Amino acid sequence: MFFPPALAAVLLAQSALALTPVGHTASGRPMYVAPNGSRGVQVGNDLQLFAPNGTLLHTFADVVSGTSKRSSSTLARRGDVNFIEASTLLTRTDTLRAFNTSFVVPPLPATFDSQLLYLNAALLVSGGDSDVPFAEVRAVLQYGANALQGGSYWSIGTQLELIPDGGIVAIAPSRDFDPLVEPGTEIITSSTYHDVGDRFFRYLTQFPFIPGSPVLDFSFISPALGAVIGLETVGVLRDSDYPAGDVSFRQTNLTLESGAPEMRWNVSGAGTPSSGGPYLRVDVDGSTNAEFTVHF
Ligand SMILES: *[C@@H]1O[C@H](CO)[C@@H](O)[C@H](O)[C@H]1NC(C)=O
Ligand SMILES: *[C@@H]1O[C@H](CO)[C@@H](O)[C@H](O)[C@H]1NC(C)=O
Ligand SMILES: *[C@@H]1O[C@H](CO)[C@@H](O)[C@H](O)[C@H]1NC(C)=O
Ligand SMILES: *[C@@H]1O[C@H](CO)[C@@H](O)[C@H](O)[C@H]1NC(C)=O
Ligand SMILES: *[C@@H]1O[C@H](CO)[C@@H](O)[C@H](O)[C@H]1NC(C)=O
Numbered sequence: 001m002f003f004p005p006a007l008a009a010v011l012l013a014q015s016a017l018a019l020t021p022v023g024h025t026a027s028g029r030p031m032y033v034a035p036n037g038s039r040g041v042q043v044g045n046d047l048q049l050f051a052p053n054g055t056l057l058h059t060f061a062d063v064v065s066g067t068s069k070r071s072s073s074t075l076a077r078r079g080d081v082n083f084i085e086a087s088t089l090l091t092r093t094d095t096l097r098a099f100n101t102s103f104v105v106p107p108l109p110a111t112f113d114s115q116l117l118y119l120n121a122a123l124l125v126s127g128g129d130s131d132v133p134f135a136e137v138r139a140v141l142q143y144g145a146n147a148l149q150g151g152s153y154w155s156i157g158t159q160l161e162l163i164p165d166g167g168i169v170a171i172a173p174s175r176d177f178d179p180l181v182e183p184g185t186e187i188i189t190s191s192t193y194h195d196v197g198d199r200f201f202r203y204l205t206q207f208p209f210i211p212g213s214p215v216l217d218f219s220f221i222s223p224a225l226g227a228v229i230g231l232e233t234v235g236v237l238r239d240s241d242y243p244a245g246d247v248s249f250r251q252t253n254l255t256l257e258s259g260a261p262e263m264r265w266n267v268s269g270a271g272t273p274s275s276g277g278p279y280l281r282v283d284v285d286g287s288t289n290a291e292f293t294v295h296f
Pocket of ligand 5: 098255
């Protein structure tokens with residue numbers, strides 16, 4: 001087929017640069033998948049995503065949000081996604097070095113109504129000096145299916161979520177890696193800072209004791225703004241769509257450049273012991289061996 005030169009150039013540019021969403025989340029948010037070993041880099045207000053061989057896969061243009069002031073609502077999220085979480089905001093003069101936690105995979109929910117549950121441990125990042133997070137990098141335990149993986153079982157993954165539009169970049173594991181995890185398995189997640197001698201703050205988010213699991217590798221122009229632990233749900237119809245019992249995040253550590261600071265976690269999102277539905281309690285506060293329990 002003959003294309004006039006200008007159109008051919010446009011088509012070429014698109015095939016070289018555009019990673020199309022592989023699908024949408026249950027709530028209609030675009031989802032992109034990048035191979036393990038891909039790297040993301042913040043360039044001004046854009047996020048660029050590179051394949052393991054260095055090819056630019058995609059530019060998420062203008063995703064770094066502006067300068068509006070921090071408010072408690074900056075941690076609240078989109079309409080049809082329900083969440084409960086404990087979060088902490090960090091001072092920008094101290095670099096977050098490591099954030100890790102441990103939990104046990106809960107039983108399967110008794111019913112599957114195509115609900116999506118994410119238990120996650122995440123870092124919040126903002127652009128420049130802004131205190132408004134534009135992205136969350138996280139290790140997730142997922143029940144239900146998204147465009148990349150899943151079904152009526154628990155599986156693990158790493159994702160970057162763009163907070164303004166809710167788009168998700170998920171890292172595809174290597175071909176021979178099975179992300180399914182059985183109830184009762186202990187899971188450890190970590191996000192660690194890597195100093196590679198440039199001006200970026202590079203964080204690797206992963207499951208350090210699960211060989212072959214997907215590693216999320218993003219570099220930002222500011223150190224992490226905060227840390228979050230919690231539950232996100234889409235499409236839950238009834239109580240039996242949750243697992244029975246509790247999930248406790250234990251041995252949760254936040255290490256900053258200055259060491260382990262005095263700190264407290266704030267709980268936000270729906271749910272109280274009396275209102276029914278899941279709720280989250282901070283059992284042990286602080287930056288070393290903190291504990292949180294999601295009660296279903
Ligand atoms: C680099 O990786 C991308 C994405 O996996 C692939 O499309 C491209 O062909 C690769 N390029 C080379 C030169 O290997
Ligand atoms: C908890 O929330 C309060 C009120 O929104 C805020 O002033 C405080 O900085 C938060 N604390 C942490 C550790 O994020
Ligand atoms: C958190 O720190 C404690 C004390 O240093 C350590 O025992 C625990 O293993 C750490 N947690 C994780 C998930 O590595
Ligand atoms: C996934 O990518 C990371 C680099 O980002 C690499 O260290 C790890 O070995 C990769 N895992 C597999 C199974 O290839
Ligand atoms: C968890 O964080 C602590 C404190 O930074 C560190 O000593 C430990 O090696 C980390 N463990 C994992 C599994 O990342």
